[in-house]
Amino acid sequence: MERSLGIGLVVILLVVGTLGVLPAASIVTAGEHAATSELETDSQLSAAQSDEVDNEQFKLTIHENGTAQWTFQTNRHLDDEEEVEQFETFAAEFNDDEDHQLFADFRDQATALVRNADDELDREMAARQFEREAGVETDTQGNSVGVVRMSFYWEGFGDQQDDRVVVGDIYEGGHYIGEDQWIVFEAGDGLVFSEYEPTETGELSGSNLTDSDSITWKGEEVFSDNQPRAVLQPADAVDEEEINGEPNENPDESDNNPWMLFTGIIVLVLGIGIIAAWRRDATVFEQLVTADAAETSTDSTEPSASESTGDSAVPDEELLTDEARVTSLLEENGGRMKQVRIVEETGWSKSKVSMLLSDMEDEGDLSKLRVGRENIISLDGHEPEAAGSPFEDE
Numbered sequence: 001m002e003r004s005l006g007i008g009l010v011v012i013l014l015v016v017g018t019l020g021v022l023p024a025a026s027i028v029t030a031g032e033h034a035a036t037s038e039l040e041t042d043s044q045l046s047a048a049q050s051d052e053v054d055n056e057q058f059k060l061t062i063h064e065n066g067t068a069q070w071t072f073q074t075n076r077h078l079d080d081e082e083e084v085e086q087f088e089t090f091a092a093e094f095n096d097d098e099d100h101q102l103f104a105d106f107r108d109q110a111t112a113l114v115r116n117a118d119d120e121l122d123r124e125m126a127a128r129q130f131e132r133e134a135g136v137e138t139d140t141q142g143n144s145v146g147v148v149r150m151s152f153y154w155e156g157f158g159d160q161q162d163d164r165v166v167v168g169d170i171y172e173g174g175h176y177i178g179e180d181q182w183i184v185f186e187a188g189d190g191l192v193f194s195e196y197e198p199t200e201t202g203e204l205s206g207s208n209l210t211d212s213d214s215i216t217w218k219g220e221e222v223f224s225d226n227q228p229r230a231v232l233q234p235a236d237a238v239d240e241e242e243i244n245g246e247p248n249e250n251p252d253e254s255d256n257n258p259w260m261l262f263t264g265i266i267v268l269v270l271g272i273g274i275i276a277a278w279r280r281d282a283t284v285f286e287q288l289v290t291a292d293a294a295e296t297s298t299d300s301t302e303p304s305a306s307e308s309t310g311d312s313a314v315p316d317e318e319l320l321t322d323e324a325r326v327t328s329l330l331e332e333n334g335g336r337m338k339q340v341r342i343v344e345e346t347g348w349s350k351s352k353v354s355m356l357l358s359d360m361e362d363e364g365d366l367s368k369l370r371v372g373r374e375n376i377i378s379l380d381g382h383e384p385e386a387a388g389s390p391f392e393d394e
């Protein structure tokens with residue numbers, strides 16, 4: 001059984017359009033449950049931008065109370081005056097319209113992302129104070145760049161542990177960022193970094209950890225479970241000698257050797273070809289592992305006819321879709337189960353089960369009832385009559 005904390009994102013990541021998030025994050029592309037898609041925006045934006053942006057950044061400014069300001073920024077170099085004018089036209093409409101489709105989708109998907117995280121992690125969360133801006137800026141080389149920024153405050157993103165704020169537990173199962181994507185952790189007022197992972201690829205903004213206002217990871221990279229991760233503390237609570245030792249100094253870039261525990265991509269699109277982080281990241285990683293095993297099996301010697309019909313035959317259960325397996329489990333248990341039992345019976349991660357059940361509920365295949373900190377999952381006609389104790393026999 002998977003441990004109780006962590007849901008895998010995500011970015012995090014968020015996706016406007018498919019969240020895939022984020023990517024939103026997101027949120028994002030691999031496998032049946034993670035695909036890229038473009039948000040259809042107005043003609044000015046389509047003309048001003050190609051299918052790909054030059055760079056996407058996910059900046060998380062972490063505050064002492066555990067709240068993080070998530071800022072998604074995409075940068076696109078504009079080649080000539082015509083592109084500049086087209087982007088400026090789009091930017092004016094985007095900034096003036098609170099209900100612009102791109103921003104509306106960002107709000108909806110970010111809210112859904114936080115709600116799903118709240119279901120999985122044992123702390124209160126909320127999404128608030130959404131902001132947006134777009135415009136043409138000038139880079140250090142004097143080139144015109146079209147910039148879109150969308151942000152919100154994620155209450156409860158960081159886990160408060162005494163005087164520490166720990167971030168990273170939403171990335172259960174690992175996380176992926178693609179080429180030309182950055183994840184930036186930024187210390188809020190009064191905080192300094194005391195730990196971070198992975199150290200091999202994290203770029204410090206200062207000469208050592210406590211002198212660094214931010215840590216940046218640049219894609220392409222596949223992160224391990226619960227990474228990227230960072231611990232922040234009040235500046236006066238940090239042991240300088242302990243933190244500034246060799247393991248925490250800014251690593252030599254020549255020694256960087258990003259290790260890849262998984263293969264494939266967990267990316268979803270955030271509008272205009274933008275990539276952000278998570279919607280079904282845990283699911284995708286599990287699918288990738290399954291796919292690797294299947295490929296290995298295919299490359300091996302073909303079994304004889306007797307072997308294919310013997311004890312090594314694939315169980316019927318393995319031939320079922322995820323949705324069919326959940327339905328079968330519910331039918332075998334009287335049409336109703338606790339969500340935690342579905343996790344135990346299937347061996348899937350909590351994040352995969354949560355996202356799968358949410359999709360099945362949207363399709364009308366089942367219903368979910370929240371009782372305290374538990375979700376009760378029911379087939380049609382098997383819903384609990386009262387919310388007090390739907391499983392008194394357990």
